[in-house]
Amino acid sequence: MVTLLRGILVLVLAPILTGLVSISAIIMVFIFRRSEAEIQVLPRTLGRVVAWLSGVSVSLTGSELLEPGVPYIFAANHQSQFDIFALQGYLGFDFRWLLKLELFKIPVFGKAMQLAGYIPVDRAHGRKALQSLDEAARRIAGGTSVAIFPEGTRSPDGRLGQFKAGAIVLAIKAGVPVVPVAIIGTHQVLPKGRLLVRPGRVEIRVGAPIATREYTVKQKQELAERLQGKVAELLGN
Numbered sequence: 001m002v003t004l005l006r007g008i009l010v011l012v013l014a015p016i017l018t019g020l021v022s023i024s025a026i027i028m029v030f031i032f033r034r035s036e037a038e039i040q041v042l043p044r045t046l047g048r049v050v051a052w053l054s055g056v057s058v059s060l061t062g063s064e065l066l067e068p069g070v071p072y073i074f075a076a077n078h079q080s081q082f083d084i085f086a087l088q089g090y091l092g093f094d095f096r097w098l099l100k101l102e103l104f105k106i107p108v109f110g111k112a113m114q115l116a117g118y119i120p121v122d123r124a125h126g127r128k129a130l131q132s133l134d135e136a137a138r139r140i141a142g143g144t145s146v147a148i149f150p151e152g153t154r155s156p157d158g159r160l161g162q163f164k165a166g167a168i169v170l171a172i173k174a175g176v177p178v179v180p181v182a183i184i185g186t187h188q189v190l191p192k193g194r195l196l197v198r199p200g201r202v203e204i205r206v207g208a209p210i211a212t213r214e215y216t217v218k219q220k221q222e223l224a225e226r227l228q229g230k231v232a233e234l235l236g237n
Contacts, residue, residue, distance in 0.1 A: 007196025022112035047089025055199030062206030158187030177209035182234030
């Protein structure tokens with residue numbers, strides 16, 4: 001019964017807290033003139049609060065492999081919607097999300113994401129999609145770290161899915177190291193298709209960065225397979 005009540009509480013509070021964080025971000029920028037980097041405390045705090053409310057403990061290993069100040073593309077497996085809260089709250093590295101363009105059209109939420117420096121990508125086919133990808137690559141090459149889920153969608157059974165080469169093109173275009181990240185335990189906390197979280201333990205394992213400058217766009221599949229293999233190793237597969 002306690003687990004059920006906790007799950008309902010999180011289901012109700014998570015969107016409310018997200019809305020409050022969005023409003024706070026707008027206020028911090030327009031009234032208190034806080035920078036993009038300074039308002040990152042809001043999504044980090046949101047991730048930790050949601051984990052606490054959910055009864056989920058999160059641990060991190062491998063962060064010593066990262067060099068401060070270097071832009072990275074963090075490529076993680078995607079087991080659950082809870083992956084977002086886990087990475088936001090506990091990765092411990094300043095990064096932005098790479099998100100589909102449509103999300104930036106949501107009132108308040110979209111504006112807050114724009115102010116936070118999140119990067120929109122047009123997932124439609126054609127010239128606009130290529131332009132948005134090039135713009136994202138320029139932002140990353142200019143010093144902005146981002147997090148992506150190369151599988152493209154959540155795993156229905158918790159197993160690692162095939163990495164889509166399209167997501168890897170961004171890393172090659174940006175020319176920055178890509179970091180394999182394994183998230184363990186979120187499928188048990190909130191599997192795909194379930195609304196209520198369950199208490200549990202989540203582990204984030206960070207692997208050694210992989211240099212991308214030696215790859216060309218024609219070698220995107222090769223890099224995708226190498227990256228997927230590294231994430232599989234971190235998962236213990």
